[in-house]
Amino acid sequence: MSQVTNTVRFVLDGKIVEAQGARRTTTVLDYLREDMHRTGTKEGCAEGDCGACVILVGELNAAGTGVNYLPTNSCMQLLPSLDGKSVKTVESLKRVDGTLHPVQEAMVTCFGSQCGFCTPGIVMSLTGLVQTNTCPTRTEINDSLSGNLCRCTGYKPIIDATQQACKQAPERLKIEDSADVALLKDIRRANVPIYNLDGDIVVQPVVRTRKGNEFVAPATVAEVADYLTNHPNATLLAGSTEIGLQVNKQFSRPDNIVYLGNVAELKTITSKAGVWHIGAAVSLTEVQNLIGNAYPDFAEVLRRFGSPPIRSTATLAGNIANGSPIGDSMPCLLALGATLALRKGDKTRQVALENFYTGMKKNVLQAGEFIEAVLMPQPKAGSTFRAHKISKRFDQDISATVCALSYELVGGKFTNVKLAFNGLAPYPCRAPKLEAVLAGNSASSVESEALDAAITASFPARDGLRATWAYRSLVARNLVMQFVEESSDLVKETV
């Protein structure tokens, strides 16, 4: 019989918590409320949409001198992924002298709360914001609240409260966590593989049941690859924004879960020969920061991807692997000519993203194979990239379509055209027939009728839950026309 292991260790307000009897799919929210009685953290939707469950999850900074916090939807995260991290809930904010955090004080004085159900989540999102930005603009405050729904107060008093809190000295806005750094070092797990006497890697589980079901949190890519070779049906867990949904809403209980969030090599971004290698555990927030100047349109698509607590854990690789027909990052990556580095055992191969999908939520990954990195080309002189997301709401909404286009203009004519969409086909894909309408032509000779015909010839005319075919095909064509017309400004600039 396998040895049973079920203690998850994390730091909560200056103490190490040993969560015993943890199941591999217990959510952080359930553990905080039911076992720790931290009932300030609420459950609204249990699907990442309402923000009532937002907490801050902390990890040691690179120098090991302080804690970096990320706003996180505790309803989506599995408890064993907290192992080695720290947690702050709304109860953590009360200071040792009994006073409230400035954000809490300002929420009271600015009348930022009525029924109060959303308030702890809102306070935690704002407290997270002011840890790194003590003077946020109104837009930054709005963005930080895009994953927090308040149905009765209205957002103006909440925004006013944030601005009032930020009038306090920056050190007052910092979370009190002086005791946590040493404790986080105490509970840190090994960062090298462990081998048995035969020289085989032994991945230590965080949780293992009597039946042998496990949650493992490897520290190296070699361990991930080895574990998947031995357990090809194991479920990879990255940011948990899809898996958490499957656990909560479809009652999925995967037998073996491999968490990628502790693998340092997968959390890095490197730059080689004009290409960014974005590790599979890099969050969308980090990608958004990386590409802000290089590809502002792509960064804007990511600003509208879920909300800050979703983006702080969700990964680019997870978005690709999940393969939703309306996945937002893929049209941008397709138009940029991105490639995936896939790994199986000790072998790696590269597959262009445009060859990755084989059908609705189907791809070329073999059993035991995983995405190790996403290879995104950096901007090239003379090349233009455009993208835009159409959705019913600006914030926290699923796409009707994202259109992304890259091209060069040679003698005023389009060349090297790459055009991609989501929402029009069973998986996000390039649109060669539309590319052909642009290629070799100047902006003034591209006709919307030709684009309409190419859309009809390329994609199945199917209505979806989010939008009708008539709407999707019209906005898709209009976006291409807009990008084409705006390219004339580039021609004028270069004349």
Ligand SMILES: Cc1cc2nc3c(=O)[nH]c(=O)nc-3n(C[C@H](O)[C@H](O)[C@H](O)COP(=O)(O)OP(=O)(O)OC[C@H]3O[C@@H](n4cnc5c(N)ncnc54)[C@H](O)[C@@H]3O)c2cc1C
């Ligand atoms: C509230 C909410 C809002 C959302 N908004 C958007 C949105 O605006 N746009 C959008 O496109 N999506 C959205 N999503 C969907 C989701 O957030 C994304 O698909 C996200 O990028 C998934 O990444 P993750 O790291 O959380 O994946 P996880 O949930 O950890 O995993 C997702 C899938 O990918 C697999 N996987 C993960 N990493 C790898 C890997 N390295 N190799 C192979 N397989 C892997 C997992 O096994 C699983 O099947 C939203 C989800 C929620 C809950």
Ligand code: FES
């Ligand atoms: S409970 Fe609604 S986002 Fe978690």
Ligand code: FES
């Ligand atoms: S105060 Fe009632 S939902 Fe926000």
